[in-house]
Every structure is written in C-alpha cells, then in structure tokens.
Amino acid sequence: xxxxxxxxxxxxxxxxxxxxxxxxxxxxxxxxxxxxxxxxxxxxxxxxxxxxxxxxxxxxxxxxxxxxxxxxxxxxxxxxxxxxxxxxxxxxxxxxxxxxxxxxxxxxxxxxxxxxxxxxxxxxxxxxxxxxxxxxxxxxxxxxxxxxxxxxxxxxxxxxxxxxxxxxxxxxxxxxxxxxxxxxxxxxxxxxxxxxxxxxxxxxxxxxxxxxxxxxxxxxxxxxxxxxxxxxxxxxxxxxxxxxxxxxxxxxxxxxxxxxxxxxxxxxxxxxxxxxxxxxxxxxxxxxxxxxxxxxxxxxxxxxxxxxxxxxxxxxxxxxxxxxxxxxxxxxxxxxxxxx
Amino acid sequence: xxxxxxxxxxxxxxxxxxxxxxxxxxxxxxxxxxxxxxxxxxxxxxxxxxxxxxxxxxxxxxxxxxxxxxxxxxxxxxxxxxxxxxxxxxxxxxxxxxxxxxxxxxxxxxxxxxxxxxxxxxxxxxxxxxxxxxxxxxxxxxxxxxxxxxxxxxxxxxxxxxxxxxxxxxxxxxxxxxxxxxxxxxxxxxxxxxxxxxxxxxxxxxxxxxxxxxxxxxxxxxxxxxxxxxxxxxxxxxxxxxxxxxxxxxxxxxxxxxxxxxxxxxxxxxxxxxxxxxxxxxxxxxxxxxxxxxxxxxxxxxxxxxxxxxxxxxxxxxxxxxxxxxxxxxxxxxxxxxxx
Numbered sequence: 001x002x003x004x005x006x007x008x009x010x011x012x013x014x015x016x017x018x019x020x021x022x023x024x025x026x027x028x029x030x031x032x033x034x035x036x037x038x039x040x041x042x043x044x045x046x047x048x049x050x051x052x053x054x055x056x057x058x059x060x061x062x063x064x065x066x067x068x069x070x071x072x073x074x075x076x077x078x079x080x081x082x083x084x085x086x087x088x089x090x091x092x093x094x095x096x097x098x099x100x101x102x103x104x105x106x107x108x109x110x111x112x113x114x115x116x117x118x119x120x121x122x123x124x125x126x127x128x129x130x131x132x133x134x135x136x137x138x139x140x141x142x143x144x145x146x147x148x149x150x151x152x153x154x155x156x157x158x159x160x161x162x163x164x165x166x167x168x169x170x171x172x173x174x175x176x177x178x179x180x181x182x183x184x185x186x187x188x189x190x191x192x193x194x195x196x197x198x199x200x201x202x203x204x205x206x207x208x209x210x211x212x213x214x215x216x217x218x219x220x221x222x223x224x225x226x227x228x229x230x231x232x233x234x235x236x237x238x239x240x241x242x243x244x245x246x247x248x249x250x251x252x253x254x255x256x257x258x259x260x261x262x263x264x265x266x267x268x269x270x271x272x273x274x275x276x277x278x279x280x281x282x283x284x285x286x287x288x289x290x291x292x293x294x295x296x297x298x299x300x301x302x303x304x305x306x307x308x309x310x311x312x313x314x315x316x317x318x319x320x321x322x323x324x325x326x327x328x329x330x331x332x333x334x335x336x337x338x339x340x
Numbered sequence: 341x342x343x344x345x346x347x348x349x350x351x352x353x354x355x356x357x358x359x360x361x362x363x364x365x366x367x368x369x370x371x372x373x374x375x376x377x378x379x380x381x382x383x384x385x386x387x388x389x390x391x392x393x394x395x396x397x398x399x400x401x402x403x404x405x406x407x408x409x410x411x412x413x414x415x416x417x418x419x420x421x422x423x424x425x426x427x428x429x430x431x432x433x434x435x436x437x438x439x440x441x442x443x444x445x446x447x448x449x450x451x452x453x454x455x456x457x458x459x460x461x462x463x464x465x466x467x468x469x470x471x472x473x474x475x476x477x478x479x480x481x482x483x484x485x486x487x488x489x490x491x492x493x494x495x496x497x498x499x500x501x502x503x504x505x506x507x508x509x510x511x512x513x514x515x516x517x518x519x520x521x522x523x524x525x526x527x528x529x530x531x532x533x534x535x536x537x538x539x540x541x542x543x544x545x546x547x548x549x550x551x552x553x554x555x556x557x558x559x560x561x562x563x564x565x566x567x568x569x570x571x572x573x574x575x576x577x578x579x580x581x582x583x584x585x586x587x588x589x590x591x592x593x594x595x596x597x598x599x600x601x602x603x604x605x606x607x608x609x610x611x612x613x614x615x616x617x618x619x620x621x622x623x624x625x626x627x628x629x630x631x632x633x634x635x636x637x638x639x640x641x642x643x644x645x646x647x648x649x650x651x652x653x654x655x656x657x658x659x660x661x662x663x664x665x666x667x668x669x670x671x672x673x674x675x676x677x678x679x680x
Contacts, residue, residue, distance in 0.1 A: 042421070043420075045420070046419050046420025046422070047417070047419050047420060068438060068439060069452065071438040072448075075434045077433075077434070077437075079386050079387050079388075080382070080383075080385070080386025081382070081386065081421045082421075082422070085422070087430065087431075090422070090427065090430055091412075091431075093417075094412055094415045094417070094427040095408075095412060097415060097417075098408060098411040098412050098415050108408050108412075112409065112452065
C-alpha cells in the first residue's frame, strides 16, 4: 500500500485527510502543536497539556465513519464553567493525563476512535511560536501572532520555536518511508510553517525519496498572505524547507461565486489566491498544476457532522477531487502533464 | 443465556457488575438518576443534563477490558476551571447534547466503550429526591439529604421523587424478561430506594417471574442506617417494593480486619452489618444466605484502573464471590440450602 504523509494542522489538513481516507493508502498525519488559542489555549495554560486542537481535527478526519462520534469530538460546551471547551480537546487532555504522555494519549484516542492511519504530533516537546515582525517587534505565541498580523500592525519577517524542539521519531520514520508527502492548505505562518521549524524536519524532508506536493490555499489571509500569488506561497514554504524543493504545486483555478467572494472580501479582507502569469517559473515547469479544486458551494444548512460548518471556511477544497489528483500523481505516469 | 438485571447505583453496583460480566449472562444495569452532588451536580445545574455519575460507574464496570479506558472514564481533572470534573461525566453530558437525549447518549457511550450488556437509566425524566425527616423537616436533593443525615440532625422518615417520573420502558422490559433481579449494595436512601420510587417500578417487580436477590451492605452508614441489622435493611427495602418480597438475602458473615474496622468506626462511624440472631425470620426461612462475601483486604497501593480506590469504600464485596453465588442461585437446584 502506498504511504502518504500529510503535514499541516487545522481545517485544510482535515479536508485533505477526509478525501484520502476513502482510498487504500497508508496514511500518516503530522500535525502542528504550536496552537495556543481558544479551548486549546486554556487547556495548555490550566492543565499544562500539549495543545490538542489540531490533533483532534486530524483524528476526526480519520475516525470511524460515525456521525455521532464526529459530532462528539467537535462538540463545544455552551454553558457554565465548561463553556467554550471542545469535547475532543478534553478527551485528548484527559488521555494525556491518564497515560502520562501526550504521545500515548493520541495513540489511545486513535484506538478508541478506530482511526484509519496514524496521527502524529510533529513534536511532543512543549514549545511556543515566536515571530519577528517587519517592524522589528517580537510577538510570542501563535494566537497573539494571528491577532497582530490581523490588526495589520506589521507582517511576519521571521518565525521560530522556543524552546527548540525535536521532530517526533515516528514522524521522521513516516517521512522517510513515504511515497508522497502532502503539505496541506492552512494558515501558512501559524499552522504550516510551525511544522517545518521543528528540528529534524528539513533533514527528514531532504532524505525522503517521496515526491512533495504542496496544496496552495484557496484564499489569502489578511495580514499573513494578504496579496500573495500562488508563487509567493510556494516561495515562502520552500524558504522554510531547508533546501528541499516542492515537486508539485496544486492550486485552484476556479473562482468561487461572486456572492461568497464579496462576503470574504467584506468580512475578512480575503481574496482568491491567483497564479501570476507574468512570472516565469523558476524551475521545474511541470510542477505547477492548476485545476478546479473547489468544493461545491455550501448550502448554508447546518450539518452538525461537518466540523467545518460554523467555522470561517466556507470556500474550501473538494476533498474527493484533491484525493483523486494525489492518487493520479502516485499511480499515473507523467500525470502532471495530463492534469495541467 | 440467562438474563440478570442489577438495580442500584454507585460503587456497590460497580462491584456486582464487575463480577457478573465475567459470566455469560445477558446483563442489564438499571441505575438511579437522582444523584446531584459533585461533578454530576455541577453538570446538572450548569448544562441541564441528567446526572451522569451512577451511569458512568455502571458503564465502566461493563466496558471493554481496557485499563486506559477505565482510567479515562474515571479521570478527574485536578486544575483550572475543569477541576473536579470527571471525564466520564463530561462524555455522557456531551453525548446527551450531541444526540439530543440522555437515553441515546448512554446508548452511544455503550457503543463507543464496547460495553457488555445494557446500562439503562431508571428514568429519563428530570427529577429530584425529597426526604421528610423524622424531625418533620423536608430536605431537597440527594446530596443535601446525605449531608443532613450525616450531621445526624435527623433520620429519613419518607422519601419521594419530585416531579414524579416514569420507569424507562427498556428497564420495564428488562425486569419483565429477567431470570434474576439483583438489588445491589449501596447507600440505601440515596442510591437504592430512588430506583424503587420511580413510577412503574413496583408494578414491574411484581409482574416479573424473576427471583429477587438483595445484596446487603457490608457496613452501616452514619445517619442513614447507623445501627441497622441485616433484617432492618431487608425490611426497609421491602417497604419500598410495593408488595413484592425479596426472595434471597445475601449478607456477609466475615468480619473485616480489626484495623480497618477501627478506621471505619473512627473516621466514618460505620460498623459491620450483622445478622440479628435474636429475631425470628418473618417468613421464607431459606431466603437468608449468610456467607463470607468480603474482598481480600486492599493493599493500599494505588491502582489507577480501579475506580474504587481513593474512594470511601475500602471494605467491599468480592465481585467474583458475589457472581459465583448468583450463578449458583440461577443454576443449582436448592442452592440456597447448600450455600447457607
């Protein structure tokens, strides 16, 4: 069975995994542990546990096909002292306490939830994201960085983790043995790059014989990647990959409905990520694969089983289409030529 | 397969179920929902859910044989806003919210935990325990009643549920189809009798062709049953059974170690429940079965997998011995004569 490693965190990773789980792949999700906002942040502060939020989303994507189980993991208490706490986060925190380590806790959660594949925290060292901004200021913590760039006070110049932390040995092994590595869409500075900052990650990527596919975001994010083209995303990611290049870049060519675009622009100052046709490809001309990757527009009806509903992301990738393309890249010779 | 119904709540029920689950019985646990103390009480107040505490203990007893799973369900958060909350209670509360009913939540929990048998809340109507004391005062709520009798201000004269509530149809069916009904040991006024107060329970017991076995507590409880003999326990239970008699009374004849007895006496004013030899049997002379039912004394070492550890109950029933005796009563002709 072909081995696929998905690197990321958040809803973009959820989407990629949801699609891939339908195929007979051996899946590993390597997930960021730099999150410190919301329920996750409170659990970090109060219980001293590792941040469960991104792990939880990956577990939900790969968990047994039960609507109730997914609803349960995504359930957020709405009243009393538990208000705002996500049940899946509480599960992971309690399992960390009971088993004595975050790592074992994630393994037990995977067992209880009959997860297909493996969810691996990128590191089990407790660490925090730091950002030096273009205005010289240093911001501490993933959540604060998101707030700061959102306020457009300044953009990120440099990111690092403090204290330095090491790649999970199982993540290292998964990357070494992978046939395909997918860098999932997601908040670049706060969900993707934190994975690449972990000590040992760039070495592992360089040593791996796997093709690396980067799935570019559909929409820009205010502050973080406000005016980025597809190529800018790739340049940014490669800057943190320590020499390893991306083999294939998957980007979307289909514009979402104008109504939705207007809403994104108005409410969140987000615009579609476009391919800049005026720029020459730096190298590897076939690696840029532009396709319609858009999910059909959501009806707006609440579906409790879908953790993306009620979140910011209405414009999103089509999980089945993504999985199809990744499948082709693995099994069809010169697929990139036909896919373009 | 023989059908056994266990009626109760709390650690006594846990013990009985733990023993019975090793046998090929079809098990149903009918569990009190009048609890309103501790984590359970907070969840009741803040989230408006039904009390999960007793249900949780029954689920743990019947859950798949996984130490981690049991530890998880019994895990109590020790810090921050979650302090004091039991994870199993949070699971049941979240499942009640996600599925829309306590009943469905318990079913889903049973599925997730691969529970052997069925755990049935005695009622799914939200209700509260009330007690009229011998001094005329009326006390509201299970937890308050426990506190009040503990302070020995007065003892319970009469108990009822408010508002009146109906027996769960599945509990009714289980009782009708049962071969043996076990009334588990436990706090008589706050864990056992609340089950018997539910509308429809005494009718169901009267209609059932099953033998009813009452497993009498090992130790008295201050305030509640401070100076009770075995016979007093039986009289009290039968008073609330609406005409149905207990067929067999299982009581313990072996005294715990003196050291443990001293500790119980000093710390909790609890003494062993004895059989009063001066009293004549009111009827059915064979029904009184006195045996060594005591678990071997606990080493005092903490075993995280055992939810009874760290609780008040150090002197407890031997689950395997209880199960053996119940098995004999079902399968051995005139077993009561040999067992005595």
